[in-house]
Amino acid sequence: MCGIVAATAQRDVAPLLIAGLKALEYRGYDSAGLAVLEDGEVHRVRAKGKVREMESLYLAAPFPGGTGIAHTRWATHGVPNEVNAHPHMIGRVTIVHNGIIENYAKLRTDLQVKGYVFTSETDTEVMAALIDLHLTQGMKLREAVLATVRELEGAYAIAVIDRDEPGHVVGARRGAPLLVGVGIGENFLGSDAQALVQVTNKIIYLEEGDIVEISRENVQVYTLDGKAVERGIQESELSADAVERGEYRHYMQKEIFEQPHAVANTLEARINAHGVLPNVFGIDGDELLAKVKGVHIVACGTSYHAGLVAKYWIEDYARLPVNVEVASEYRYRETVVPEGTLFVAISQSGETADTLAAMRESRRRGYLGTLAICNVPESSVVREADLKLMTRAGPEIGVASTKAFTTQLAALALLTLHLAKQHGLDEARYRDLTEQLLRLPRILDEALKLEPQVIELAERFVQRHHALFLGRGVEYPVAMEGALKLKEISYIHAEAYAAGELKHGPLALVDEDMPVIAVAPNGPLLDKLKSNLQEVRARGGELIVFADAKAHFDGNPARGAVLRIDAGGDFIAPAVFTVPLQLLAYHVAVLRGTDVDQPRNLAKSVTVE
Numbered sequence: 077m078c079g080i081v082a083a084t085a086q087r088d089v090a091p092l093l094i095a096g097l098k099a100l101e102y103r104g105y106d107s108a109g110l111a112v113l114e115d116g117e118v119h120r121v122r123a124k125g126k127v128r129e130m131e132s133l134y135l136a137a138p139f140p141g142g143t144g145i146a147h148t149r150w151a152t153h154g155v156p157n158e159v160n161a162h163p164h165m166i167g168r169v170t171i172v173h174n175g176i177i178e179n180y181a182k183l184r185t186d187l188q189v190k191g192y193v194f195t196s197e198t199d200t201e202v203m204a205a206l207i208d209l210h211l212t213q214g215m216k217l218r219e220a221v222l223a224t225v226r227e228l229e230g231a232y233a234i235a236v237i238d239r240d241e242p243g244h245v246v247g248a249r250r251g252a253p254l255l256v257g258v259g260i261g262e263n264f265l266g267s268d269a270q271a272l273v274q275v276t277n278k279i280i281y282l283e284e285g286d287i288v289e290i291s292r293e294n295v296q297v298y299t300l301d302g303k304a305v306e307r308g309i310q311e312s313e314l315s316a317d318a319v320e321r322g323e324y325r326h327y328m329q330k331e332i333f334e335q336p337h338a339v340a341n342t343l344e345a346r347i348n349a350h351g352v353l354p355n356v357f358g359i360d361g362d363e364l365l366a367k368v369k370g371v372h373i374v375a376c377g378t379s380y381h382a383g384l385v386a387k388y389w390i391e392d393y394a395r396l397p398v399n400v401e402v403a404s405e406y407r408y409r410e411t412v413v414p415e416g417t418l419f420v421a422i423s424q425s426g427e428t429a430d431t432l433a434a435m436r437e438s439r440r441r442g443y444l445g446t447l448a449i450c451n452v453p454e455s456s457v458v459r460e461a462d463l464k465l466m467t468r469a470g471p472e473i474g475v476a477s478t479k480a481f482t483t484q485l486a487a488l489a490l491l492t493l494h495l496a497k498q499h500g501l502d503e504a505r506y507r508d509l510t511e512q513l514l515r516l517p518r519i520l521d522e523a524l525k526l527e528p529q530v531i532e533l534a535e536r537f538v539q540r541h542h543a544l545f546l547g548r549g550v551e552y553p554v555a556m557e558g559a560l561k562l563k564e565i566s567y568i569h570a571e572a573y574a575a576g577e578l579k580h581g582p583l584a585l586v587d588e589d590m591p592v593i594a595v596a597p598n599g600p601l602l603d604k605l606k607s608n609l610q611e612v613r614a615r616g617g618e619l620i621v622f623a624d625a626k627a628h629f630d631g632n633p634a635r636g637a638v639l640r641i642d643a644g645g646d647f648i649a650p651a652v653f654t655v656p657l658q659l660l661a662y663h664v665a666v667l668r669g670t671d672v673d674q675p676r677n678l679a680k681s682v683t684v685e
């Protein structure tokens with residue numbers, strides 16, 4: 077989703093802004109631009125496509141200047157092209173914006189009456205005109221931004237410069253992330269700490285509604301009612317190395333291979349051979365969790381699939397009722413919240429607009445409390461939750477989520493064990509589940525060794541247009557995640573079904589052109605799954621089975637393949653089976669030559685509704 081970088085410095089800022097935008101590329105975007113103020117004049121360069129295309133234009137005609145703003149745009153209002161790309165300029169104002177202004181049409185009409193002419197289709201240009209109008213009425217930039225944001229409905233993070241106020245950038249946020257990077261004699265704004273890691277690790281996290289004015293020597297934050305406030309400086313632990321690709325061809329591949337380590341980090345100091353340790357959910361956590369009688373999980377995308385796995389686990393082992401819902405649905409309907417229900421938000425970024433809004437909405441609905449399972453400690457979701465459990469996956473750059481998912485499963489497994497213990501799970505089974513979870517990093521490492529076999533399989537998919545994924549029980553959400561991975565990065569249409577549903581519709585699609593991928597763990601549902609797969613075989617479908625090594629699956633089918641995996645036990649099998657499905661999607665995408673880390677039309681952090 078859109079990325080913002082801004083700087084005020086003694087040195088020329090354009091190269092810093094470009095480096096910052098490159099660090100934000102992972103968020104997904106379709107055009108880029110920057111503007112620099114120098115001697116009362118604003119120089120701007122914008123281009124459709126990648127940051128490097130905009131950079132070449134800049135390098136062909138570079139401009140100096142110590143105050144600037146820059147942006148990667150993910151189109152909402154208006155197609156991706158140069159005219160709609162940010163920064164937008166009207167009168168004295170130059171602006172970049174992330175978010176959606178809902179009342180922009182009315183504001184636009186009012187401003188047209190006042191003589192403003194708009195050249196783009198964006199809501200952002202309307203904000204620029206409104207700020208300019210306030211400037212012409214005699215306000216300073218900060219006052220003009222404050223007056224403007226008070227008139228806006230919707231979500232925004234902005235960075236603005238006034239041609240007549242050199243050396244100053246004003247930022248504001250509501251419903252979209254923005255933070256301040258504090259340097260020595262230079263200061264910055266960015267959408268996340270990653271954008272600034274190359275210039276500073278001292279970060280001020282802005283709160284909802286905050287407005288900030290930065291100059292080379294000063295940073296001052298104001299609340300929406302105009303009062304100056306202190307917001308503490310925190311040291312970001314991000315290092316520039318953590319966001320390097322290293323020996324891997326893509327970030328996604330690197331992140332798939334980081335999973336054993338990331339999961340081990342998530343489990344570290346939280347569980348030992350006797351089970352989950354006290355205070356894993358914070359000081360008040362154990363007390364609050366002791367009262368839990370049910371769980372509602374809300375999330376989007378891959379995080380939603382992690383929630384679905386947790387439903388099987390918590391209902392099975394803790395015998396507590398669990399509802400899982402996508403955040404965009406949850407927030408706009410009335411849910412029934414029985415007494416003692418815990419609200420769990422799962423989000424890699426902690427900034428997903430729907431998940432955040434759902435969590436805020438949940439406050440009104442009478443939950444026992446909220447728990448955030450998240451990968452970004454300073455994110456909005458974490459800051460607003462009562463309890464938090466960080467996933468410690470490290471920065472995830474590839475748009476298609478991989479290590480974030482398996483670390484979410486590790487965190488949810490800890491929650492499951494904690495609740496299961498309280499709700500009387502048999503001691504021996506608790507010990508077994510604990511042992512399984514402790515060996516998960518090692519088993520994931522083994523699963524990664526299947527890569528050469530998966531590469532061979534991937535070749536079968538290069539010319540395909542569709543694929544079906546099947547799973548049963550807790551492996552059904554794993555099949556959903558496998559289908560999502562394939563469609564996200566290879567653009568092959570893929571759907572997942574609970575294998576028992578096959579004959580209620582999707583079987584009609586099965587013929588020699590429809591590969592069917594099945595996840596076959598060793599368990600009570602294995603025989604049922606085998607019967608489902610016979611139905612596919614009988615229709616000439618190509619069957620690819622990822623089978624637990626213990627599952628006694630017959631040799632290779634006439635058309636298709638069986639790939640055997642040590643799933644490490646029934647509890648951790650969903651995390652383990654995810655690995656070959658991720659690798660399959662990755663290698664199919666590589667063979668098809670897609671932009672694996674930044675697939676078309678998708679964004680890493682979806683900060684608009």
Ligand code: G6P
Nearest residue numbers: 377378379423424425428477679
């Ligand atoms: C986007 C990303 C997905 C992610 C989803 C939820 O769609 O492309 O990879 O699963 O958002 O994001 P979150 O940060 O809330 O987990």
